[in-house]
Amino acid sequence: xxxxxxxxxxxxxxxxxxxxxxxxxxxxxxxxxxxxxxxxxxxxxxxxxxxxxxxxxxxxxxxxxxxxxxxxxxxxxxxxxxxxxxxxxxxxxxxxxxxxxxxxxxxxxxxxxxxxxxxxxxxxxxxxxxxxxxxxxxxxxxxxxxxxxxxxxxxxxxxxxxxxxxxxxxxxxxxxxxxxxxxx
Amino acid sequence: xxxxxxxxxxxxxxxxxxxxxxxxxxxxxxxxxxxxxxxxxxxxxxxxxxxxxxxxxxxxxxxxxxxxxxxxxxxxxxxxxxxxxxxxxxxxxxxxxxxxxxxxxxxxxxxxxxxxxxxxxxxxxxxxxxxxxxxxxxxxxxxxxxxxxxxxxxxxxxxxxxxxxxxxxxxxx
Numbered sequence: 001x002x003x004x005x006x007x008x009x010x011x012x013x014x015x016x017x018x019x020x021x022x023x024x025x026x027x028x029x030x031x032x033x034x035x036x037x038x039x040x041x042x043x044x045x046x047x048x049x050x051x052x053x054x055x056x057x058x059x060x061x062x063x064x065x066x067x068x069x070x071x072x073x074x075x076x077x078x079x080x081x082x083x084x085x086x087x088x089x090x091x092x093x094x095x096x097x098x099x100x101x102x103x104x105x106x107x108x109x110x111x112x113x114x115x116x117x118x119x120x121x122x123x124x125x126x127x128x129x130x131x132x133x134x135x136x137x138x139x140x141x142x143x144x145x146x147x148x149x150x151x152x153x154x155x156x157x158x159x160x161x162x163x164x165x166x167x168x169x170x171x172x173x174x175x176x177x178x179x180x181x182x183x184x
Numbered sequence: 185x186x187x188x189x190x191x192x193x194x195x196x197x198x199x200x201x202x203x204x205x206x207x208x209x210x211x212x213x214x215x216x217x218x219x220x221x222x223x224x225x226x227x228x229x230x231x232x233x234x235x236x237x238x239x240x241x242x243x244x245x246x247x248x249x250x251x252x253x254x255x256x257x258x259x260x261x262x263x264x265x266x267x268x269x270x271x272x273x274x275x276x277x278x279x280x281x282x283x284x285x286x287x288x289x290x291x292x293x294x295x296x297x298x299x300x301x302x303x304x305x306x307x308x309x310x311x312x313x314x315x316x317x318x319x320x321x322x323x324x325x326x327x328x329x330x331x332x333x334x335x336x337x338x339x340x341x342x343x344x345x346x347x348x349x350x351x352x353x354x355x356x357x
Contacts, residue, residue: 071290071311102352104265111263111270113294113352137342145341147292147309164292166230167313169339 033107039152043103043110046150046158050098051131055090059083066159072167093174095119099134101145108152116170117143118177142177144169185350186299187266193297196220197262197269200295200303204257207249214249218242221306222298226344228307231315233337251330254278257291267353269295269303275310279322287322289315296343296353305343305353 042061049058059082062068068076073089076082090096095118103112117140124139137143144165151160178184200220206212218241221227227241228234235244249255260272270292277287291310298304343352 071314102268102354104263104268104270106263106265109263144339147294162290164290164309164311166309166339167311 034152034154036105039105039108039110042152042156042158043105043112043150045156047098047100047112047131053090053094055087056083059086061157062161063153063157063159066153066161068160069162071162071164072170097131099131099137099143101137110148110150110152110158112148112150114146114148115140115143116146116165118174121177121180142173142180144173185348185355187350187355188297188299190264193264193267193269194262196297196301196303197264197271197295199301201259201271208256210253213246215242215246217245220302222302222304224344225298225302225304225306227305228341230308230310230312231333231337233334234340247331248333251327265353266355267297267349269293269297271295275315277315277318277322278324281318281321287318287324289318296346296349298346298349304346304349307341307343 046058046061049061052058059079062079062082064079066077066079066082068082070076073085076085097115097117097119099115099117101113101115103110105111115134115137120139120141146163146165149160149162149164150158153159175184200217203212203217203220207214207216218238221238221241223238224236225238225241226234226236227244229244229248232244232248235241255278256274256276258274258276260274262269262271264270273291273293274286274288275291277289279287281287289310291308294305294307294309295303296305345351
């Protein structure tokens with residue numbers, strides 16, 4: 001992962017926007033809604049996998065053919081392509097945790113307001129990885145919110161994800177955290 | 185805590201969207217959006233930062249949208265969970281992209297309903313780098329009347345602590 005902000009980022013995101021437009025048109029209205037409890041269980045599985053340092057396992061929650069739009073990193077159309085991006089990326093930032101603040105479900109759509117969080121450098125409020133019972137968000141200083149949208153496809157899997165966050169905030173906070181950890 | 189009936193929440197949000205529509209038609213000013221917010225409301229924009237109080241919101245909404253009269257914000261969908269509204273829309277830059285499509289930036293409004301037709305929080309979420317790229321691709325240039333956003337932003341995203349309607353407007357996360 002690069003911590004630089006080359007102009008290419010916007011270019012990638014621009015492609016993402018077009019993908020997103022296509023995604024909403026083709027995916028949001030497809031198929032019947034699955035039972036609320038089933039979608040909720042799939043989301044809980046998704047959030048658990050995001051916090052166990054096994055990103056191949058996390059990627060397995062997507063169908064082979066799917067659409068993943070990250071407005072910073074780009075667009076991916078297969079589970080294997082998500083893994084090729086996500087597994088090496090997360091190897092460079094193993095301390096990052098993904099803590100849901102709230103989520104809402106309507107039909108097959110899950111909206112998740114998520115904290116992307118690094119541990120406090122002084123070790124306070126550890127274990128920060130307790131994603132089910134993390135305590136107040138104000139206990140943590142190095143985090144940024146990310147809204148993820150997922151569409152459930154049945155059989156415990158999702159076939160769409162779109163991530164919205166402030167890319168400059170992500171890069172700014174990661175840089176500050178590395179500096180304060182003495183890693184800069 | 186109090187959970188308002190979904191039809192009431194949707195009706196109140198519909199009025200926010202109506203005001204946005206009236207602005208698009210040129211019969212209202214952006215500052216009028218502030219009338220749908222409580223006196224202690226918080227409004228957050230990724231480019232302009234955090235504003236507290238309906239007066240500050242009115243001033244900021246006017247200033248940030250001067251010169252943006254040709255922009256459109258078509259709504260995609262609205263989800264309501266208890267007192268929380270999640271609304272997806274396009275931030276549509278004027279003009280067209282080289283391939284003929286609209287320069288659309290996917291955007292979300294997260295809003296918390298506080299009763300009496302008013303909201304106590306709105307957070308608009310989009311990727312500002314993506315929006316900047318769409319502006320460049322479309323060839324749109326802000327007119328001289330447009331204001332520049334602040335150089336440093338308050339990035340605090342927290343909603344108001346309102347036990348009566350729940351943090352984030354929800355009885356539990």
